[in-house]
Structures are given as structure tokens and as C-alpha cells.
Amino acid sequence: MFIYDYIKESYEGLISSVKALSVGFKHLFNKPVTIQYPEVKLKLPEKSRNRIAVIIDDCIGCYQCERACPVQCIEIETVKALPGEDLGKTSDGRKKALWVTKFDIDFAKCCFCGLCVYPCPTECIKMTEEYEYSVYDRRNLIYSFSKFSTEEAEQKKKNFELYGSQKKEEINKN
Amino acid sequence: MMTLNIAFVSKLLIIPIFFGIFVSLFALFAVYAERKISARVQNRIGPNRVGPYGLLQTIADILKLIQKEAPYPFGSDKIFFNLAPILSFAASFVIFSVLPFNYYLCGLDLNLGLIFIIAIGGFNVISILFAGWSSNNKYSLLGSMRSASQMISYEIPIALIFAAVFIAFNSLNTIDITKAQENYFFNWNIFGGDNHLLKRILIIPFSAISVIILFIAFLAEANRTPFDIPEAESELVAGFHTEYSGIKFSFFFLAEYSNMFIAAALISIIFLGGFSSPFGYIGSLLNSNFIINIEQFFWFTIKSLSIVFLQMMVRWTLPRLRADQLMNLCWKYLIPYSLVAVFYALIISYI
Numbered sequence: 394m395f396i397y398d399y400i401k402e403s404y405e406g407l408i409s410s411v412k413a414l415s416v417g418f419k420h421l422f423n424k425p426v427t428i429q430y431p432e433v434k435l436k437l438p439e440k441s442r443n444r445i446a447v448i449i450d451d452c453i454g455c456y457q458c459e460r461a462c463p464v465q466c467i468e469i470e471t472v473k474a475l476p477g478e479d480l481g482k483t484s485d486g487r488k489k490a491l492w493v494t495k496f497d498i499d500f501a502k503c504c505f506c507g508l509c510v511y512p513c514p515t516e517c518i519k520m521t522e523e524y525e526y527s528v529y530d531r532r533n534l535i536y537s538f539s540k541f542s543t544e545e546a547e548q549k550k551k552n553f554e555l556y557g558s559q560k561k562e563e564i565n566k567n
Numbered sequence: 568m569m570t571l572n573i574a575f576v577s578k579l580l581i582i583p584i585f586f587g588i589f590v591s592l593f594a595l596f597a598v599y600a601e602r603k604i605s606a607r608v609q610n611r612i613g614p615n616r617v618g619p620y621g622l623l624q625t626i627a628d629i630l631k632l633i634q635k636e637a638p639y640p641f642g643s644d645k646i647f648f649n650l651a652p653i654l655s656f657a658a659s660f661v662i663f664s665v666l667p668f669n670y671y672l673c674g675l676d677l678n679l680g681l682i683f684i685i686a687i688g689g690f691n692v693i694s695i696l697f698a699g700w701s702s703n704n705k706y707s708l709l710g711s712m713r714s715a716s717q718m719i720s721y722e723i724p725i726a727l728i729f730a731a732v733f734i735a736f737n738s739l740n741t742i743d744i745t746k747a748q749e750n751y752f753f754n755w756n757i758f759g760g761d762n763h764l765l766k767r768i769l770i771i772p773f774s775a776i777s778v779i780i781l782f783i784a785f786l787a788e789a790n791r792t793p794f795d796i797p798e799a800e801s802e803l804v805a806g807f808h809t810e811y812s813g814i815k816f817s818f819f820f821l822a823e824y825s826n827m828f829i830a831a832a833l834i835s836i837i838f839l840g841g842f843s844s845p846f847g848y849i850g851s852l853l854n855s856n857f858i859i860n861i862e863q864f865f866w867f868t869i870k871s872l873s874i875v876f877l878q879m880m881v882r883w884t885l886p887r888l889r890a891d892q893l894m895n896l897c898w899k900y901l902i903p904y905s906l907v908a909v910f911y912a913l914i915i916s917y918i
Binding site for chain 2: 416
């Protein structure tokens with residue numbers, strides 16, 4: 394009996410190794426599952442959250458997104474339009490009343506929660522498909538979406554202040 | 568007395584150079600093949616960046632290894648630390664001298680070829696012990712001690728099988744064993760050799776058992792994965808070559824791969840007819856010895872490489888054994904079976 398068990402045991406050991414090998418052989422002819430990342434990319438899921446982009450032409454400067462942001466990564470500054478200036482309309486027909494002189498998003502702080510996307514009344518702040526934007530300097534992660542350069546923004550501010558002081562004088566006169 | 572004629576001198580010069588080139592080319596190819604096969608078994612792609620299909624990957628690796636600094640660990644024995652990789656490679660390279668690649672490319676026509684292989688193979692144990700002990704590192708020493716115990720115990724089934732082969736096929740000379748299996752594939756020892764029908768039928772089970780035992784024991788001798796306890800990455804960093812880097816490490820690597828080839832070549836010599844073609848030669852139709860030699864070289868490498876492939880497949884499918892399981896396998900299974908094979912061979916030899 395002992396010899397029978399011994400031979401059976403060794404036979405089973407051999408057969409199980411051969412079975413394992415045959416599994417390996419089958420896998421040799423399978424298609425590789427590797428995705429060669431920089432060249433080939435997987436399609437992103439529908440509601441994936443990546444870098445945010447702003448369509449600044451549609452922005453009415455309502456500060457909703459800045460208030461919604463849990464990490465305060467959005468910085469907005471607006472200047473009221475002067476009476477003569479026409480700011481045009483957003484794509485969904487709203488009238489714009491504010492110059493958006495500054496719209497900075499710091500993606501070093503951004504936590505990709507997407508909370509800024511939902512409150513936007515004109516749907517100008519959106520998730521993009523972009524997720525590769527690493528840089529060597531953290532300061533390069535501050536994205537400026539405003540069309541105004543800092544000097545232009547200063548100019549706009551001064552114009553408004555000038556207008557405001559003129560208005561004040563008029564009121565004081567009366 | 569040996570006559571010094573031109574053929575002999577040319578053999579003396581050509582064969583070592585040829586084997587040197589062959590071993591290094593084989594190592595380059597085998598490392599690439601190993602990485603590709605491992606990748607395919609795991610449904611990956613494997614190296615594909617350096618050169619077409621990643622073929623130049625190993626050359627890049629070698630260049631990297633050559634550039635590396637070769638530091639000595641603190642408190643190491645410099646002489647033995649340097650000697651170990653050279654000895655390890657030299658031991659496996661010397662064995663190539665008894666492997667017949669064809670009628671011309673066979674270094675030594677040695678009567679005791681297989682005994683010679685066992686004797687020289689013992690140097691591997693010494694070199695690994697040198698490496699582990701001289702590098703003054705506990706993991707290296709542990710690895711080399713495990714390796715010594717493993718290699719010494721797995722030499723026994725190999726020696727027993729060689730003895731059985733000697734009894735059954737009446738020769739220890741690798742060239743004679745090959746020549747006895749010439750002409751067609753049904754003359755190979757795994758199909759019963761060049762014998763009458765009764766003896767053929769009796770030899771087939773003997774050959775089958777011997778092939779399996781030899782394959783397993785050679786895997787252990789070459790420290791390949793199911794038996795890579797001396798290297799065991801997860802336990803011993805890298806085992807006996809933990810402290811080695813650069814060109815010295817690559818010598819160990821070269822030795823491991825040439826050991827793989829030697830194991831495969833020996834199995835193909837003893838049981839698969841060595842360099843003899845399975846279907847006869849084209850060269851014999853054309854009456855050209857040169858073409859016959861090329862064909863023989865081709866068949867020998869094809870047979871050996873297919874067994875190397877099998878060794879790689881085993882590496883990537885079976886997990887590593889524990890140290891006690893390893894000893895169990897050797898002493899409780901391989902040695903009794905190889906003893907049975909010896910007695911069986913004795914019985915066959917009287918028929």
C-alpha cells in the first residue's frame with residue numbers, strides 16, 4: 394500500500410505541474426493586455442473629473458464657482474462696466490455686466506471635486522479630458538483664464554475708480 | 568602520442584573562440600527570450616523599446632553593466648571576491664568542451680564525458696560558496712550555504728542517472744552516445760535507441776523517467792526558479808551575488824545562462840539524439856560534409872533551445888519551493904526513482 398501511495402503521489406505531483414505548464418502555454422498565445430500608455434490611451438469614463446477649463450466669453454462674473462470651491466483654488470476679480478461700454482451677451486443670451494479681470498485657478502490646490510461645475514449659471518466652467526499637465530514649477534500650475542493682462546486689469550480698475558469719484562462729486566454737488 | 572597537425576591546431580584555436588562567442592550570444596538571446604516569454608505568460612508585451620521588438624535591450628543592459636563601478640563591500644576578502652565570478656563562469660565554460668555541436672565542433676573526445684561534467688559542475692558550488700562567504704554579508708552567506716546544500720544533494724540524482732545511462736547505453740562519451748542515435752528520430756534514446764523492438768519498448772519508460780529526473784535536477788543545479796532558493800529575492804535580497812555589481816555580476820549571470828544551456832544540451836545529447844538530424848541530411852544528398860556540419864549544428868541548437876524554452880516556461884509557471892520541500896523532493900522522490908532507474912537499466916542491459 395505504501396508504494397502505491399508513493400507512486401500515486403509523485404504521479405499527481407508531476408501531472409499537476411504539467412497542467413500548470415499547459416496553462417502557461419495557453420497564455421503565450423493570448424493577446425497582451427498592456428496599454429502602451431503615452432502612445433495609446435484608454436477612453437475616459439463619461440463623468441471623469443480632470444483639469445477644469447473656463448470659457449471666459451460666457452463668464453458673467455457671478456462668483457458662484459469661487460464660493461463653491463472647498464479649497465479656495467479659484468480667484469476671481471471683477472470690475473463693473475462703465476455706462477457706455479457694451480460687454481455683449483453670453484452664448485445662452487444673458488447680458489454681461491462685469492468685466493472679469495482675473496480668473497485664476499491654481500491646479501496645485503484643486504482637488505478635482507467638480508463642485509464648481511454644477512453652480513455655474515452659464516455653464517462656462519467645465520471638466521476637460523486633459524489630465525497630463527505636470528510641470529517642474531508649482532507656480533506654473535496657476536492657470537489664468539481671463540483675457541485681461543494685469544496692466545489692462547489695472548487700467549479697467551482705474552477707469553472705474555475715476556468714474557466712481559466723478560459720480561461722487563456729482564452727488565455731492567446735488 | 569598526439570600528432571600536432573594543422574587540423575588539431577586549428578581545432579585548438581577555433582573551438583574555444585567559437586564557444587566563447589556562442590556562450591555570450593546565447594546569453595544575450597536567452598535574457599531577451601526569458602523576458603519576452605515571462606511577459607507573454609503574464610499577458611504583457613515585454614521589452615519593445617530598444618531596437619526592433621526590443622532586440623537590443625540586452626546589449627543596452629550589458630553596456631550599463633560594463634559602465635558600473637565595482638565596489639568592494641566592507642570587510643570582504645578581495646581575492647576570493649574577485650575569483651568567485653571567474654571560477655563560476657570558467658566552470659560552466661569548461662563543460663562546453665565535451666558538448667558535441669557537430670562532427671567538427673566537439674572539443675574533447677573524452678571517454679568519461681559525463682563524469683567530467685559532474686566533476687566540473689562541482690566547481691559551481693565552490694564558486695558560489697566563495698562569493699557568499701567573501702562578501703561579508705549575512706544574506707550572501709545564507710544564500711550560498713543554501714545553494715551548497717541544494718547543489719550537493721541534486722548532484723546525486725544526476726550522477727545516478729548518468730550511471731544508469733552508462734549501463735543502458737554503454738557509454739559515458741557524449742560523442743559516442745550521439746553517434747549511437749544517428750539517422751532517424753526513432754533511433755533517439757527517448758524512442759528506444761537503435762535496438763530491436765523488445766529492447767526499444769523496455770527502454771522507453773526508462774528514458775521517460777530519466778528525462779524528467781534529469782530535467783528537474785538540472786533546474787536545481789542551475790539555480791533556476793522553482794529551485795532558486797540561493798537567490799530567493801523575497802528572502803535573501805539576491806542571495807550569493809547580493810554584493811556584486813557591474814561586470815562581476817554579469818559573469819554570474821553568464822554562468823547561470825550557460826548552465827541552463829548545458830543542462831538542455833545534455834538532455835538533448837543523451838535522449839534526443841544530440842546533433843543527429845531527425846530526417847537525414849540534405850548534405851548527404853549533395854555529398855558535402857560542410858553542409859552536414861551546418862545541419863548538425865542547427866539541429867543541436869534547435870533541440871537544446873527548445874529545452875531551454877521549457878526551462879523558462881517552468882520558471883514562469885511554478886512557484887519557489889521551500890528549503891525543506893526542496894530537500895524532500897530530492898531525497899524522497901528523485902533519488903529513489905533514479906535508483907529504480909539504475910536497477911531497471913541493469914535489467915535492460917541483460918536483454
